[in-house]
Amino acid sequence: MKAAVYEGKERVVVREVPEPSLEDGEILLAIDACCVCGTDLRTYRHGDKKIIPPRILGHEFCARVVEMRAKPEDAGVKVGDRVGMYIVILHGNDRYIEGGRANLSSHRTTMSYHHDGAFAPLMRVPAEAVRQRSLFRVTGEMSSREMSIAEPLGCCMNAHSRLRVGMKDTVAVIGAGPIGVMHGLLARLQGAQRVILLDNNPARAQMAKQFGFDAVLVSRPDGSHRAEVAAMTDGEGPDVVIVAVSSATAQAEALEMAAKGGRINFFAGLPKSSPTAQLDVNQIHYKELEISGSYSEKKSDFQAAFALLQSGRFPADQIVTHTLPLSQITKAFELMESGEALKVCIDPNL
Numbered sequence: 001m002k003a004a005v006y007e008g009k010e011r012v013v014v015r016e017v018p019e020p021s022l023e024d025g026e027i028l029l030a031i032d033a034c035c036v037c038g039t040d041l042r043t044y045r046h047g048d049k050k051i052i053p054p055r056i057l058g059h060e061f062c063a064r065v066v067e068m069r070a071k072p073e074d075a076g077v078k079v080g081d082r083v084g085m086y087i088v089i090l091h092g093n094d095r096y097i098e099g100g101r102a103n104l105s106s107h108r109t110t111m112s113y114h115h116d117g118a119f120a121p122l123m124r125v126p127a128e129a130v131r132q133r134s135l136f137r138v139t140g141e142m143s144s145r146e147m148s149i150a151e152p153l154g155c156c157m158n159a160h161s162r163l164r165v166g167m168k169d170t171v172a173v174i175g176a177g178p179i180g181v182m183h184g185l186l187a188r189l190q191g192a193q194r195v196i197l198l199d200n201n202p203a204r205a206q207m208a209k210q211f212g213f214d215a216v217l218v219s220r221p222d223g224s225h226r227a228e229v230a231a232m233t234d235g236e237g238p239d240v241v242i243v244a245v246s247s248a249t250a251q252a253e254a255l256e257m258a259a260k261g262g263r264i265n266f267f268a269g270l271p272k273s274s275p276t277a278q279l280d281v282n283q284i285h286y287k288e289l290e291i292s293g294s295y296s297e298k299k300s301d302f303q304a305a306f307a308l309l310q311s312g313r314f315p316a317d318q319i320v321t322h323t324l325p326l327s328q329i330t331k332a333f334e335l336m337e338s339g340e341a342l343k344v345c346i347d348p349n350l
């Protein structure tokens with residue numbers, strides 16, 4: 001079969017690889033759709049210590065079960081089912097797994113990092129994942145393309161579990177890429193009074209306007225966008241600020257922008273080569289800010305995202321803006337970088 005294989009920095013090659021063969025307890029999936037994650041792009045551009053090439057990338061997928069060497073009653077799915085997958089696999093136990101925060105466990109592996117992913121027509125599901133019932137059946141009519149954003153949407157839900165957005169809140173999201181847009185939409189679903197998105201790329205800001213947020217602002221180096229945010233909040237600033245862009249400047253700006261008592265989430269990490277930011281920590285002290293991070297997702301987040309997509313109450317069709325064949329994987333990366341696309345979906349059957 002033809003797969004997109006990561007062979008090292010700046011090298012993702014579409015080439016012939018052997019079809020996966022199953023061991024006991026494993027399941028074979030035929031991939032319908034796999035969206036490109038920001039981390040796929042980052043791995044392509046900068047490499048990732050956790051990913052040892054050659055490795056098939058791609059972990060935001062929806063697929064069909066084509067072969068099983070596990071019992072349907074153990075796996076919770078059967079041949080022919082359309083499925084999504086919680087991509088974190090647990091090995092053993094520790095305090096984080098026991099405490100319901102498996103995303104923080106060091107006893108975990110992840111599809112497309114430690115096991116071949118879904119930029120291919122076929123993907124093998126490891127036996128541990130099958131045993132942990134990590135496959136979830138699509139029961140409705142929602143397209144595979146739309147269902148494939150369950151993974152990143154679950155990551156956003158993980159952040160929201162600490163942000164507690166409610167009807168009195170103005171929420172600002174810095175970064176209007178697919179993740180920023182999903183955060184904004186989740187805030188709205190939770191009843192936020194006002195949702196403001198900001199991005200320094202005018203193309204991205206323009207695209208985010210179709211979702212009907214209260215404001216989408218282009219952030220400028222002169223900081224004039226901050227005055228606009230202040231004007232919209234009686235000078236107080238937003239109650240919740242989500243940083244959905246890998247930028248130390250944006251992190252510093254979030255602290256300055258937030259209202260007193262505000263909640264801030266650093267959703268995106270900084271590059272491993274420069275992980276420090278210059279922050280005015282007096283903003284935290286005097287304004288009693290609450291700052292949280294978020295990494296990956298728990299199974300309950302994935303399940304909630306999966307259910308939300310199945311309900312049809314989330315505009316997934318507007319988020320996936322492009323569908324390309326496997327052969328155009330590098331074009332998919334470029335479309336994301338330029339801000340021309342929100343989510344780009346790869347269909348290995350095209």
Ligand SMILES: [Zn+2]
Nearest residue numbers: 037060151152
């Ligand atoms: Zn992802």
